[in-house]
Amino acid sequence: MKVAFMNTDQRTGIPSKIPSCVSERGSVAELLINQNYAAAHPRLFDDQIEIDPILTYDFWYLCAFVSEKHIAAELSRPIELTNALVSDYSERVILWQPGEKPGLRRPDGVEEDFAEIELPTLKRR
């Protein structure tokens, strides 16, 4: 298994979305991603994809997105390229810090509804 670093967009770290890279991938990355795809979708009678023997490892990306507000990262196994940009993954390991859940929606609109307290009125003796 080999891991390469890749700058990705704001969808990084969000389970419901698929992050993409911010720059186009080269030909070696394309080969590796195709191999990942083949491994993820084995078919009995398909032609084998010819791959350089030194590139026969499982290929993963450490995807990172850095903004002024937060850093999101995930370790993901790419399986698809669209217009030279990564467009799908077979596995994603989202890296969360303790207590952090980047990207997921927060509960909001919690009502303020209080118990009734009867306030006494001041009385002079």
Next chain:
Amino acid sequence: MFNPQRLVIARERRAMTKKGLAELIGVTTNTVHRYEGGEIEPSNESLESIAAALDFPIAFFAGADVDQPRRENASFRGLASKTARVMDAALQSGTLAYLFDDWVSTIYGRVELDLPQFEPEMSPQVAAKLLRQHWRLGDKPIENMVHLLEAKGIRVFSLAENTREIDAFSVWRNDIPYVFLNRFKSSERSRFDAAHELCHLCLHKHGGAAAIHKNSPIEKDAQEFAGAFLMPDADLRAVVKSSIYSVEDLLPYKKRWRVAAVALAYRLREAGMIGDARVNSLYVEMSRRGWLKNEPNGMPREQSHYWQQVFDDLRNSGITKAAITAATGIPGRELESLLFGLANMLSIDGDGARTPRRKVDLRVIK
């Protein structure tokens, strides 16, 4: 007539040792010891030095004996880490609160106490539920803990600046409960402290709430009670529907119950809604973000309903802070400490003298 008890009160209120006072007023420690023991009386000159050193009016030392809260009757939070001197200073601010409360009670009627007493063996969760039932609060959050305590006849005062290490303490004086809250802490924590002391008052009155240590079972009971009282189980389950993964997820909920994020996390664990590992990771993240010291999205401090009414009425009657000091012997700044953050005392500031009216020359301009 010099009252030695009052010298002890004033000195301890200032967290001063006998030796420290002796040095300030230029006598021996033994002399101070004998003043306090009633063996000798200070001369007028010495009394003036004492009053100046302790910043109490001379008249204070001539007053009658007063009730004092005693350590064995008071429940302090985190006693182990407090020095005896700080605790005595806090207790003596309680003495001044008694004095002030007695004076106020001569003018205004007080709310009758409505505080059931539970068996000390009762589970704190059950006690919290029963107290809510008794007070007909249902399961909704408490908007203002100070208002609630006052409405049930509990006297609420602030702890002074020189006792800010103390979170809170409560004490019974005959059949009247007093709660002293640290108003330098966040409002959320102060509310939790109020609920914590409420537990001691209704569950540990006869159960030896005195001399409790942070890790004592009584202290743990009070924490559990406070959590259950402020965040009732039924309301918690009805409102918290989505999972709590991040400290951010706690923010909207903490606003509802007006509690600290950390208190909410522990309460959710207690209610079985999140696990130990999650609470630990939340705690680590809250610590990293500094939320254990500075509450995120903090709420405004709770104010007193009762004391504000008192000060508004005193102002309308022309009674100033100086007049209260003259009547009670309590220094003005001690009054401010006792009511710090609870009521706006500006309305009774000053010595009662009216601002002289300036004669205005008016001319008719044609």
